[in-house]
Amino acid sequence: MKKTLPNYVTLILLLIAIASCIFGISRGEVKTVAKKATNICMECIGIG
Amino acid sequence: MADNGLKKHKAVRKGVQAGWGILSNGHFKGFLTASIYKGPLKNFCVPGMNCYSCPGALGACPIGAMQSVFDARKRKFSFYVVGYLSAIGLLVGRFVCGWLCLFGLIEELLYMIPTPKIRIPEKIDKALRYLKYVFLFLFVFALPFFYRSSLGTGDPFFCKYICPVGTLEAGLVLAILDGSIRSVLGALFRWKVAILVGCVLASIFIYRPFCKYVCPLGAFYSLFQKVSLLKMSFDQNACVNCGACARTCKMNVNPMKNPNSTECIRCGECIKACPKSALKFGVANNNTK
Numbered sequence: 001m002k003k004t005l006p007n008y009v010t011l012i013l014l015l016i017a018i019a020s021c022i023f024g025i026s027r028g029e030v031k032t033v034a035k036k037a038t039n040i041c042m043e044c045i046g047i048g
Numbered sequence: 049m050a051d052n053g054l055k056k057h058k059a060v061r062k063g064v065q066a067g068w069g070i071l072s073n074g075h076f077k078g079f080l081t082a083s084i085y086k087g088p089l090k091n092f093c094v095p096g097m098n099c100y101s102c103p104g105a106l107g108a109c110p111i112g113a114m115q116s117v118f119d120a121r122k123r124k125f126s127f128y129v130v131g132y133l134s135a136i137g138l139l140v141g142r143f144v145c146g147w148l149c150l151f152g153l154i155e156e157l158l159y160m161i162p163t164p165k166i167r168i169p170e171k172i173d174k175a176l177r178y179l180k181y182v183f184l185f186l187f188v189f190a191l192p193f194f195y196r197s198s199l200g201t202g203d204p205f206f207c208k209y210i211c212p213v214g215t216l217e218a219g220l221v222l223a224i225l226d227g228s229i230r231s232v233l234g235a236l237f238r239w240k241v242a243i244l245v246g247c248v249l250a251s252i253f254i255y256r257p258f259c260k261y262v263c264p265l266g267a268f269y270s271l272f273q274k275v276s277l278l279k280m281s282f283d284q285n286a287c288v289n290c291g292a293c294a295r296t297c298k299m300n301v302n303p304m305k306n307p308n309s310t311e312c313i314r315c316g317e318c319i320k321a322c323p324k325s326a327l328k329f330g331v332a333n334n335n336t337k
Contacts, residue, residue: 024128
Protein backbone atom coordinates (compact mmCIF):
# COMPACT_ATOMS: atom_id res chain seq x y z
CA MET A 1 0.00 0.00 0.00
CA LYS A 2 2.76 2.37 1.04
CA LYS A 3 4.68 1.50 -2.10
CA THR A 4 1.96 2.61 -4.48
CA LEU A 5 1.04 5.86 -2.70
CA PRO A 6 3.33 8.07 -4.80
CA ASN A 7 1.76 6.58 -7.93
CA TYR A 8 -1.59 7.93 -6.79
CA VAL A 9 -0.03 11.35 -6.18
CA THR A 10 1.36 11.31 -9.72
CA LEU A 11 -1.95 10.21 -11.19
CA ILE A 12 -3.85 12.92 -9.29
CA LEU A 13 -1.35 15.54 -10.47
CA LEU A 14 -1.71 14.18 -14.00
CA LEU A 15 -5.49 14.58 -13.82
CA ILE A 16 -5.05 18.16 -12.57
CA ALA A 17 -2.65 18.87 -15.46
CA ILE A 18 -5.08 17.47 -18.03
CA ALA A 19 -7.96 19.43 -16.45
CA SER A 20 -5.82 22.59 -16.60
CA CYS A 21 -5.12 21.94 -20.26
CA ILE A 22 -8.83 21.44 -21.03
CA PHE A 23 -9.76 24.58 -19.06
CA GLY A 24 -7.19 26.58 -21.02
CA ILE A 25 -8.55 25.25 -24.32
CA SER A 26 -12.14 26.05 -23.26
CA ARG A 27 -11.33 29.71 -22.67
CA GLY A 28 -9.63 30.19 -26.02
CA GLU A 29 -5.94 30.01 -25.16
CA VAL A 30 -5.27 27.84 -28.21
CA LYS A 31 -6.31 30.74 -30.42
CA THR A 32 -3.79 33.03 -28.69
CA VAL A 33 -1.04 30.43 -29.13
CA ALA A 34 -1.92 29.79 -32.79
CA LYS A 35 -2.08 33.52 -33.54
CA LYS A 36 1.44 33.98 -32.16
CA ALA A 37 2.78 30.81 -33.79
CA THR A 38 1.43 31.49 -37.29
CA ASN A 39 2.98 34.94 -37.58
CA ILE A 40 6.72 35.57 -37.61
CA CYS A 41 7.61 36.38 -34.00
CA MET A 42 9.53 39.65 -34.21
CA GLU A 43 10.88 39.27 -30.68
CA CYS A 44 12.13 35.72 -31.31
CA ILE A 45 14.11 36.67 -34.39
CA GLY A 46 15.60 39.76 -32.76
CA ILE A 47 13.69 42.62 -34.36
CA GLY A 48 11.66 43.40 -31.24
CA MET B 49 30.17 -5.67 -23.89
CA ALA B 50 28.74 -2.70 -21.99
CA ASP B 51 30.90 -0.46 -24.18
CA ASN B 52 29.38 -1.84 -27.40
CA GLY B 53 25.89 -1.46 -25.98
CA LEU B 54 26.68 2.13 -25.00
CA LYS B 55 27.97 3.00 -28.47
CA LYS B 56 24.87 1.54 -30.10
CA HIS B 57 22.64 3.34 -27.62
CA LYS B 58 24.35 6.67 -28.34
CA ALA B 59 23.85 6.15 -32.08
CA VAL B 60 20.17 5.25 -31.62
CA ARG B 61 19.60 8.31 -29.43
CA LYS B 62 21.28 10.63 -31.93
CA GLY B 63 19.06 9.09 -34.61
CA VAL B 64 15.91 9.71 -32.57
CA GLN B 65 16.96 13.29 -31.78
CA ALA B 66 17.74 14.03 -35.44
CA GLY B 67 14.62 12.25 -36.68
CA TRP B 68 12.43 14.22 -34.29
CA GLY B 69 14.18 17.45 -35.25
CA ILE B 70 13.49 16.82 -38.96
CA LEU B 71 9.91 15.66 -38.32
CA SER B 72 8.99 18.69 -36.20
CA ASN B 73 10.60 21.02 -38.75
CA GLY B 74 9.13 19.33 -41.80
CA HIS B 75 7.78 22.45 -43.52
CA PHE B 76 10.69 22.34 -45.96
CA LYS B 77 9.00 24.75 -48.38
CA GLY B 78 9.46 27.46 -45.76
CA PHE B 79 13.24 27.31 -46.17
CA LEU B 80 12.86 28.08 -49.86
CA THR B 81 10.24 30.80 -49.57
CA ALA B 82 11.30 32.45 -46.27
CA SER B 83 7.82 31.84 -44.92
CA ILE B 84 6.51 29.96 -41.91
CA TYR B 85 3.90 27.20 -41.65
CA LYS B 86 0.46 28.57 -40.78
CA GLY B 87 -1.60 25.38 -40.61
CA PRO B 88 -3.60 23.78 -37.77
CA LEU B 89 -0.62 21.94 -36.25
CA LYS B 90 0.51 25.32 -34.89
CA ASN B 91 -2.34 25.03 -32.36
CA PHE B 92 -0.20 22.46 -30.58
CA CYS B 93 3.14 22.75 -28.85
CA VAL B 94 6.08 20.47 -29.52
CA PRO B 95 7.51 19.01 -26.29
CA GLY B 96 11.03 20.46 -26.74
CA MET B 97 12.52 23.87 -27.45
CA ASN B 98 11.81 24.66 -31.12
CA CYS B 99 11.16 28.21 -32.30
CA TYR B 100 7.78 28.57 -34.02
CA SER B 101 9.23 31.18 -36.33
CA CYS B 102 11.67 28.67 -37.80
CA PRO B 103 10.57 28.34 -41.47
CA GLY B 104 10.35 24.58 -41.02
CA ALA B 105 8.50 24.48 -37.68
CA LEU B 106 5.23 22.59 -37.75
CA GLY B 107 4.29 23.12 -34.10
CA ALA B 108 4.45 25.90 -31.52
CA CYS B 109 7.33 26.37 -29.07
CA PRO B 110 5.95 25.70 -25.57
CA ILE B 111 8.04 28.42 -23.91
CA GLY B 112 7.03 31.00 -26.52
CA ALA B 113 3.40 29.83 -26.40
CA MET B 114 3.30 30.16 -22.62
CA GLN B 115 4.60 33.72 -22.78
CA SER B 116 2.21 34.65 -25.57
CA VAL B 117 -0.73 33.92 -23.26
CA PHE B 118 0.94 35.61 -20.26
CA ASP B 119 1.79 38.77 -22.15
CA ALA B 120 -1.55 39.12 -23.95
CA ARG B 121 -3.17 42.53 -23.45
CA LYS B 122 -5.77 40.96 -21.19
CA ARG B 123 -3.56 39.34 -18.53
CA LYS B 124 -4.15 35.59 -18.43
CA PHE B 125 -2.52 32.56 -16.86
CA SER B 126 -1.55 29.98 -19.48
CA PHE B 127 -3.54 26.96 -18.28
CA TYR B 128 -3.33 25.24 -21.67
CA VAL B 129 0.46 25.21 -22.02
CA VAL B 130 1.25 24.85 -18.32
CA GLY B 131 -1.18 21.90 -18.13
CA TYR B 132 0.28 20.33 -21.28
CA LEU B 133 3.89 20.66 -20.11
CA SER B 134 3.00 19.45 -16.60
CA ALA B 135 1.39 16.35 -18.12
CA ILE B 136 4.56 15.60 -20.12
CA GLY B 137 6.71 16.24 -17.03
CA LEU B 138 4.51 13.95 -14.93
CA LEU B 139 4.72 11.19 -17.53
CA VAL B 140 8.42 11.25 -18.42
CA GLY B 141 10.24 14.02 -16.49
CA ARG B 142 13.23 15.34 -18.46
CA PHE B 143 13.19 12.47 -20.97
CA VAL B 144 12.25 15.06 -23.63
CA CYS B 145 15.56 16.89 -22.99
CA GLY B 146 17.57 13.78 -23.73
CA TRP B 147 15.62 12.46 -26.70
CA LEU B 148 13.37 15.07 -28.34
CA CYS B 149 15.18 18.39 -28.29
CA LEU B 150 16.84 19.59 -31.49
CA PHE B 151 18.84 22.30 -29.74
CA GLY B 152 20.12 19.71 -27.26
CA LEU B 153 21.32 17.61 -30.21
CA ILE B 154 23.09 20.63 -31.73
CA GLU B 155 24.88 21.22 -28.40
CA GLU B 156 25.90 17.56 -28.25
CA LEU B 157 27.27 17.65 -31.81
CA LEU B 158 29.29 20.76 -30.97
CA TYR B 159 30.69 18.98 -27.90
CA MET B 160 31.92 16.19 -30.19
CA ILE B 161 34.43 18.60 -31.78
CA PRO B 162 37.74 17.25 -30.50
CA THR B 163 39.08 19.94 -28.15
CA PRO B 164 40.12 19.88 -24.49
CA LYS B 165 36.93 19.95 -22.40
CA ILE B 166 36.18 22.16 -19.42
CA ARG B 167 34.94 20.63 -16.20
CA ILE B 168 33.44 23.40 -14.09
CA PRO B 169 34.26 23.05 -10.36
CA GLU B 170 31.43 21.25 -8.59
CA LYS B 171 30.45 24.13 -6.29
CA ILE B 172 30.25 26.66 -9.12
CA ASP B 173 28.47 24.19 -11.39
CA LYS B 174 25.91 23.43 -8.68
CA ALA B 175 25.22 27.13 -8.10
CA LEU B 176 24.95 27.87 -11.84
CA ARG B 177 22.35 25.10 -12.26
CA TYR B 178 19.87 27.24 -10.30
CA LEU B 179 20.10 29.93 -12.98
CA LYS B 180 17.67 28.09 -15.24
CA TYR B 181 14.98 28.40 -12.55
CA VAL B 182 15.61 32.17 -12.46
CA PHE B 183 15.10 32.27 -16.24
CA LEU B 184 11.92 30.21 -15.90
CA PHE B 185 10.28 32.15 -13.09
CA LEU B 186 11.52 35.63 -13.99
CA PHE B 187 11.76 35.72 -17.79
CA VAL B 188 9.01 33.23 -18.70
CA PHE B 189 6.49 33.68 -15.88
CA ALA B 190 6.87 36.95 -13.94
CA LEU B 191 8.01 39.56 -16.44
CA PRO B 192 5.65 38.57 -19.31
CA PHE B 193 2.77 38.31 -16.84
CA PHE B 194 3.27 41.51 -14.84
CA TYR B 195 5.09 43.94 -17.13
CA ARG B 196 3.00 46.19 -19.38
CA SER B 197 4.30 49.05 -21.51
CA SER B 198 2.53 52.44 -21.57
CA LEU B 199 0.57 51.10 -24.57
CA GLY B 200 -0.64 48.17 -22.46
CA THR B 201 1.36 45.56 -24.34
CA GLY B 202 3.54 42.89 -22.77
CA ASP B 203 6.70 41.20 -23.98
CA PRO B 204 7.86 37.58 -24.26
CA PHE B 205 11.01 38.41 -22.28
CA PHE B 206 12.78 35.09 -22.64
CA CYS B 207 12.23 34.88 -26.41
CA LYS B 208 13.10 38.53 -26.90
CA TYR B 209 16.23 38.95 -24.78
CA ILE B 210 17.69 35.50 -24.17
CA CYS B 211 16.61 32.59 -26.37
CA PRO B 212 19.45 31.44 -28.65
CA VAL B 213 17.15 28.78 -30.12
CA GLY B 214 15.03 31.44 -31.83
CA THR B 215 18.12 33.26 -33.05
CA LEU B 216 19.55 30.09 -34.59
CA GLU B 217 16.42 28.46 -35.98
CA ALA B 218 14.50 31.58 -36.98
CA GLY B 219 16.47 34.84 -36.72
CA LEU B 220 19.56 33.83 -38.67
CA VAL B 221 17.66 31.67 -41.16
CA LEU B 222 15.11 34.39 -41.99
CA ALA B 223 17.81 37.08 -42.08
CA ILE B 224 19.70 35.04 -44.66
CA LEU B 225 16.58 34.25 -46.72
CA ASP B 226 14.72 37.57 -46.55
CA GLY B 227 16.28 40.93 -47.42
CA SER B 228 13.41 42.92 -45.88
CA ILE B 229 14.03 41.25 -42.51
CA ARG B 230 17.77 41.78 -42.89
CA SER B 231 17.25 45.49 -43.45
CA VAL B 232 15.51 46.08 -40.09
CA LEU B 233 17.88 44.15 -37.84
CA GLY B 234 19.52 46.25 -35.14
CA ALA B 235 20.97 46.20 -31.64
CA LEU B 236 18.57 43.56 -30.31
CA PHE B 237 19.55 41.14 -33.07
CA ARG B 238 23.24 41.76 -32.41
CA TRP B 239 22.67 41.09 -28.70
CA LYS B 240 20.89 37.84 -29.47
CA VAL B 241 23.57 36.73 -31.93
CA ALA B 242 26.19 37.43 -29.22
CA ILE B 243 24.27 35.13 -26.85
CA LEU B 244 24.06 32.47 -29.56
CA VAL B 245 27.78 32.72 -30.32
CA GLY B 246 28.53 32.44 -26.58
CA CYS B 247 26.28 29.40 -26.38
CA VAL B 248 27.88 27.73 -29.42
CA LEU B 249 31.41 28.35 -28.13
CA ALA B 250 30.51 27.14 -24.64
CA SER B 251 28.94 23.98 -26.13
CA ILE B 252 32.26 23.02 -27.72
CA PHE B 253 33.94 22.91 -24.31
CA ILE B 254 31.09 22.17 -21.89
CA TYR B 255 28.44 19.47 -22.37
CA ARG B 256 25.01 21.04 -23.08
CA PRO B 257 25.62 24.32 -21.22
CA PHE B 258 22.29 25.84 -22.31
CA CYS B 259 20.43 22.83 -20.90
CA LYS B 260 22.40 22.86 -17.66
CA TYR B 261 22.25 26.56 -16.86
CA VAL B 262 19.69 28.40 -18.98
CA CYS B 263 16.86 26.32 -20.44
CA PRO B 264 13.54 27.21 -18.77
CA LEU B 265 11.84 24.19 -20.34
CA GLY B 266 14.35 21.81 -18.79
CA ALA B 267 13.84 23.66 -15.50
CA PHE B 268 10.08 23.18 -15.80
CA TYR B 269 10.32 19.44 -16.56
CA SER B 270 12.85 18.97 -13.76
CA LEU B 271 10.17 20.02 -11.24
CA PHE B 272 8.41 16.72 -12.03
CA GLN B 273 11.45 14.48 -12.19
CA LYS B 274 10.88 12.98 -8.71
CA VAL B 275 7.19 12.23 -9.25
CA SER B 276 7.06 11.31 -12.94
CA LEU B 277 5.68 7.92 -13.96
CA LEU B 278 8.88 7.12 -15.86
CA LYS B 279 11.61 6.67 -13.30
CA MET B 280 15.10 5.36 -13.04
CA SER B 281 15.60 2.63 -10.46
CA PHE B 282 18.87 1.68 -8.81
CA ASP B 283 19.47 -1.80 -7.42
CA GLN B 284 21.99 -1.42 -4.63
CA ASN B 285 22.45 -5.19 -4.32
CA ALA B 286 23.52 -5.56 -7.94
CA CYS B 287 25.87 -2.55 -7.85
CA VAL B 288 29.61 -3.28 -7.54
CA ASN B 289 30.54 0.39 -7.01
CA CYS B 290 32.65 0.54 -10.16
CA GLY B 291 31.46 4.10 -10.81
CA ALA B 292 30.98 3.53 -14.57
CA CYS B 293 27.54 5.19 -14.48
CA ALA B 294 28.80 8.39 -12.85
CA ARG B 295 31.82 8.55 -15.17
CA THR B 296 29.56 8.15 -18.23
CA CYS B 297 27.11 10.87 -17.22
CA LYS B 298 28.02 14.14 -18.93
CA MET B 299 25.32 15.98 -16.99
CA ASN B 300 27.47 15.28 -13.91
CA VAL B 301 24.83 13.21 -12.13
CA ASN B 302 25.78 10.30 -9.90
CA PRO B 303 23.01 7.76 -10.56
CA MET B 304 24.10 5.63 -7.58
CA LYS B 305 23.34 8.49 -5.21
CA ASN B 306 20.45 10.13 -7.04
CA PRO B 307 19.04 8.17 -9.99
CA ASN B 308 16.16 10.62 -10.41
CA SER B 309 18.18 13.80 -10.08
CA THR B 310 16.57 16.97 -11.43
CA GLU B 311 19.66 17.32 -13.64
CA CYS B 312 19.27 13.91 -15.32
CA ILE B 313 18.05 14.22 -18.93
CA ARG B 314 17.20 10.50 -19.01
CA CYS B 315 19.44 9.79 -21.96
CA GLY B 316 19.92 6.28 -20.55
CA GLU B 317 23.68 6.15 -21.13
CA CYS B 318 24.38 5.23 -17.49
CA ILE B 319 22.04 2.24 -17.85
CA LYS B 320 24.05 0.99 -20.81
CA ALA B 321 27.36 1.71 -19.07
CA CYS B 322 26.49 -0.38 -16.02
CA PRO B 323 28.12 -3.84 -16.30
CA LYS B 324 25.72 -5.30 -13.71
CA SER B 325 22.41 -3.88 -14.94
CA ALA B 326 21.89 -2.14 -11.60
CA LEU B 327 20.15 0.80 -13.26
CA LYS B 328 16.86 0.52 -15.11
CA PHE B 329 14.08 2.65 -16.48
CA GLY B 330 10.70 1.68 -15.11
CA VAL B 331 7.20 2.99 -14.67
CA ALA B 332 6.66 4.53 -11.25
CA ASN B 333 9.05 2.16 -9.60
CA ASN B 334 8.91 3.91 -6.26
CA ASN B 335 10.26 1.13 -4.08
CA THR B 336 13.83 1.78 -5.18
CA LYS B 337 16.07 4.75 -4.60
